[in-house]
Amino acid sequence: MTDVVTPITVTWENIEVKTRKKGKSLLNEVSGLAKPGELVALMGASGAGKTTLLNVLMDRNMKGLDKKGTVRVNGKEIGQKISLISGFAQQQEIFVPTLTVDEYLMIQAKLRMQANKATRRERVDEILELLGLEKCRNSKIGNPGLVKGISGGEARRLTFACELLSNPSLLFADEPTSGLDSFMAASVVQIMRNLANSGRTLITIIHQPTADLYFQFDKIIFLSLGQTAFMGTPEESIKFFTDCGHPIPQSFNPPEWIQSKLSITPNEEAESRERIEKIIECYENSDFTKEISADIVHTKIPPYIQNPGFFTETRALLKRAFIDVVRSPAQMRTKLIQKVIMGLFIGSLYWQQPLDRRGVQNTNSALYFLIAELTFSTMFGIMTFMEHELPLISREYHDGLFYVLSYYVSRCLSYLPLFTVDGALMVLISYWMIGLNSTWQQVLKSILIAVLVEQSATSCGLFLACLFETTSVAIAFAVPASGLFALLSGLYGNTNNFPVYIQWMQWTSWFRYGFEGLVVNQWSEIDDPKWSTVYRDIILDQFSFKPDNYRLDVIGLASIVAFFYVAGYVALLVRIRISR
Ligand SMILES: Nc1ncnc2c1ncn2[C@@H]1O[C@H](COP(=O)(O)OP(=O)(O)OP(=O)(O)O)[C@@H](O)[C@H]1O
Numbered sequence: 001m002t003d004v005v006t007p008i009t010v011t012w013e014n015i016e017v018k019t020r021k022k023g024k025s026l027l028n029e030v031s032g033l034a035k036p037g038e039l040v041a042l043m044g045a046s047g048a049g050k051t052t053l054l055n056v057l058m059d060r061n062m063k064g065l066d067k068k069g070t071v072r073v074n075g076k077e078i079g080q081k082i083s084l085i086s087g088f089a090q091q092q093e094i095f096v097p098t099l100t101v102d103e104y105l106m107i108q109a110k111l112r113m114q115a116n117k118a119t120r121r122e123r124v125d126e127i128l129e130l131l132g133l134e135k136c137r138n139s140k141i142g143n144p145g146l147v148k149g150i151s152g153g154e155a156r157r158l159t160f161a162c163e164l165l166s167n168p169s170l171l172f173a174d175e176p177t178s179g180l181d182s183f184m185a186a187s188v189v190q191i192m193r194n195l196a197n198s199g200r201t202l203i204t205i206i207h208q209p210t211a212d213l214y215f216q217f218d219k220i221i222f223l224s225l226g227q228t229a230f231m232g233t234p235e236e237s238i239k240f241f242t243d244c245g246h247p248i249p250q251s252f253n254p255p256e257w258i259q260s261k262l263s264i265t266p267n268e269e270a271e272s273r274e275r276i277e278k279i280i281e282c283y284e285n286s287d288f289t290k291e292i293s294a295d296i297v298h299t300k301i302p303p304y305i306q307n308p309g310f311f312t313e314t315r316a317l318l319k320r321a322f323i324d325v326v327r328s329p330a331q332m333r334t335k336l337i338q339k340v341i342m343g344l345f346i347g348s349l350y351w352q353q354p355l356d357r358r359g360v361q362n363t364n365s366a367l368y369f370l371i372a373e374l375t376f377s378t379m380f381g382i383m384t385f386m387e388h389e390l391p392l393i394s395r396e397y398h399d400g401l402f403y404v405l406s407y408y409v410s411r412c413l414s415y416l417p418l419f420t421v422d423g424a425l426m427v428l429i430s431y432w433m434i435g436l437n438s439t440w441q442q443v444l445k446s447i448l449i450a451v452l453v454e455q456s457a458t459s460c461g462l463f464l465a466c467l468f469e470t471t472s473v474a475i476a477f478a479v480p481a482s483g484l485f486a487l488l489s490g491l492y493g494n495t496n497n498f499p500v501y502i503q504w505m506q507w508t509s510w511f512r513y514g515f516e517g518l519v520v521n522q523w524s525e526i527d528d529p530k531w532s533t534v535y536r537d538i539i540l541d542q543f544s545f546k547p548d549n550y551r552l553d554v555i556g557l558a559s560i561v562a563f564f565y566v567a568g569y570v571a572l573l574v575r576i577r578i579s580r
Helices: 050-058 079-084 101-112 117-130 152-164 182-197 234-243 254-261 269-284 287-294 310-326 329-349 357-383 385-398 404-415 418-434 440-467 471-487 500-508 510-524 533-543 550-577
Strands: 010-019 025-034 039-043 065-073 086-089 170-174 201-205 219-224 227-232
Touching: 010 050, 025 050, 025 065, 025 201, 025 219, 039 050, 039 182, 039 254, 050 065, 050 079, 050 170, 050 201, 079 086, 086 152, 101 117, 101 152, 101 310, 117 152, 152 170, 152 182, 170 182, 182 201, 219 234, 219 254, 219 269, 227 234, 227 269, 227 287, 234 254, 234 269, 254 269, 269 287, 310 329, 310 404, 329 357, 329 418, 357 385, 357 418, 357 440, 357 471, 357 510, 385 404, 385 440, 385 550, 404 550, 418 440, 440 471, 440 510, 440 550, 471 510, 510 533, 510 550
Parallel strands: 025 227, 039 201, 039 219, 086 170, 170 201
Antiparallel strands: 010 025, 010 065, 219 227
């Protein structure tokens, strides 16, 4: 990476973190610094406070915690804006599994870089080469355990690749080597080493490195019991622990030995605490702590990442979402096959209904069945997506890559074709089989109602998925809600006979509008010389439907669609905003 980077010094002073409810201390008077060109390792036993410190530095995941102390970037407190000048390679890789490595990076480049396509292409190629990802550039990313894709090491490097696109001068990483074999771990550390050599500041949590890797770092920070137990070079750490009365035996891996001295040994809690406290005291009285206040630099902050703008980001996200929908064959095929089968089934069940009392009753039942089928499978189908996607969206949003609205619009548009065509197909297949009246106007009007009903179910499902944290909770609400809407359709009771205090609710049900729309459309005009509007009115009167209500039904359905799409956006916005 030959790009010029703005040197960044991060300092943190007297950081104290407590849980808001119980007042449990997670970090106590922690201070330190990371300078340009430094590769800094945060180490310590499990529960020592490494993740908490990293979160404090990045001003993320601080829900339920109270923080004191200051974090400065080049001498200035910039709070959450630190995300706009830094990259964060998280431990848990989350990508879009259906995309290839190259496609994913090109879309990320569009979101993260203010540059033309040729420059973005060049940059992606450069990063692919730098991180050794060229071999797998055309492989699908996949999802470990679900969809076969790139290896764990490649996924880890892809995380870095995304973060490097915007050329940040400051990079955070959370256990980038854990779960990798020693060769892969070494290659990831080498990449970080190269990035630091190019002038960047890197702060990473590292878990049990080998001795070789340990000495690749410029600075090691050991935390224990929420306090700094040591900060200095790897070589200094060995001298410090020797001076402290814990010389490292020749045959031991230094980081492992040091960590064991800073951990609570089972059944020896009091002795362990005493030992750790002595080490911390030793550190606090040492010269290492003096470096912190001496080294605060006041230089300019690099420019914040600029949001690429609503249209650019919506286009990029739409492309990503479309590829995802098209490459999710299970979802596409299952949905289409299901609707074709249901169309054939409804058509066969209500095959060529005659124009008599029973035939009319059966036709109405068939029309209701179409509405129900357009609702249930659609609503429950769409609800499953949000749970998997939210962590990625939340992360990207807080990295300043896009507005929530851009994501929402692109996701809704990406589902639009699939969640309209299948329903229309089902209606068309069953239409002539049932023997519904088939002037082209009636066919088109039926399709319009079908599309709007399916969109009502889609938007309502989307709203619930945005509102609730898990699909199971969303479904727990959706089942009774859709049952209630179905009851208000008019099929289960004449809508005028509902008690007055419930009657108004029918106007919130897409079953009501959809069913009326289809029934009115069917019986308004029949290709039979014996047919008269008297018959039509008798049929409609069973439900208290009105012959000229078709337009009202379309408006009602469109309003429901609009309402749920807007409500879904608000729910998503709130959820993502509070998820930092
Ligand atoms: N939001 C929170 N509410 C309550 N306790 C918390 C919270 N976050 C962290 N802790 C507690 O604070 C301590 C330090 O947690 P932290 O995740 O920072 O440790 P760590 O050093 O990163 O450990 P590990 O290596 O296991 O991830 C732990 O005892 C943890 O249970």
